[in-house]
Amino acid sequence: MEAGDVALLACPACAGTLVFHGQQEEGRLSWGWLRCGGCGEAWPVKRGLARLYREESVRGTDRLMRVIYDGLPALHDPLTKVLTPLLQSVTESKMRAGYIRRLELGALRPSEDGAPLRILEVGVGAGANLPLIRRELGAGQEVQVWGVDLSEGMLGRCQHRLRKGSYPGVRLMMADGHSLPFPSGMFDRVLSVGGIGGYRDPAAGLRELARVAKPGTPVVVVDEQMDAAHRPSLLQRAAFRAITFYTRDAHCPRELLPSRATDVLEEQVSPFFYCLRFRMPKLAVVPVTG
Incomplete structure (x- = not known):
């Protein structure tokens, strides 16, 4: 994350303004603290990653999932690439393309105020979606991709990906999806894959996710759900149960969407994964009468 990005953040505790105190390397945050001018909370920055979450809030399934992802960061993407076609009869690339298209990245246009376009991926992991996002974006547009995750191991793999390839404009940080460190309406597109369940x-x-998205922008959520139209084999049933060990009811949480959500679309992008797309409308302006 660059030093100039700090002004765009909001304290996850009180939504106050953050100020960085510490070391920088070539204009990027390296070590130090992000201190809130409102509540005084200090959020550490270590090894180039801001840690904008409270450790005591990571509990239950959140803590369990983080332990698992921290334990296999180097294996996650290769296993996904091999096991997706083996267990679901669809390639990983086709599955990813099925939900990336719902972001409508080709419809993005430069903002009127000249600010960069901003895309958020919650649960960015090792960054497997970054090449697809980059491919779908129009040429010549200034775009920032912000990736947050609670797994330092997975973010380490993502940093490795960024060092090996050309991914300008990517910002990474550790944050909790229950309390994102951004002001409301900051992002032009919002994506969450494999985490909400x-x-x-x-x-x-x-x-x-709805709060940090600009009004009208697509918010895309992807996670496990067995396709009701699919007749799974015994192996597929066993595999799905193993993947969704953390719950007895892996399903699309359409019923949990904010009450004002509109343009809701639920579909399967593979036998094991749903894609849920929705938007939040603009707040109606009520005229003041005397």
Whole structure:
């Protein structure tokens, strides 16, 4: 994350303004603290990653899932690439393309105020979606992709990806999807893949995704659900149960969407994964009468 990005953040505790105190390397945050001018909370920055969450809030399934992802960061993407076609009869690339298109990245246009376009991925992991996002974006547009995750191991793999390839404009940080460190309406597109089902409070996570999205922008959520139209084999049933060990009811949380959500679309992008797309409308302006 660059030093100039700090002004765009909001304290996850009180939504106050943050100020960085510490070391920088070539204009990027390296070590130090992000201190809130409102509540005084200090959030550490270590090894180039801001840690904008409270450790005591990571509990239940959140803590369990983080332990698992921290334990296999180097294996996650290769296993996904191999096991997706083996267990679901669809390639990983086709599955990802099925939900990336719902972001409508080709419809993005430069903002009227000249600010960069901003895309958020909650649960960015090792960054497997970054090449697809970059491919779908129009040429010549200034775009920032903000990736947050609670797994330092997975973010380490994502940093490795960024060092090996050309991914300008990517910002990474550790943050909790229940309390995102951004002001409301900051992002032009919002994506969450493979995480919401394991949240201790998925309704809160959905509210946060909706809050940080600009009105009218697509918010895309992807996670496990067995396709009701699919007749799974015994192996597929066993595999799905193993993947969704954290719950007995892996399903699309459409019923937990904010009450004002509109343009809701639920579909399967593979036998094991749903894609839920919605938007939040603009707040109506009530005229003041005398």
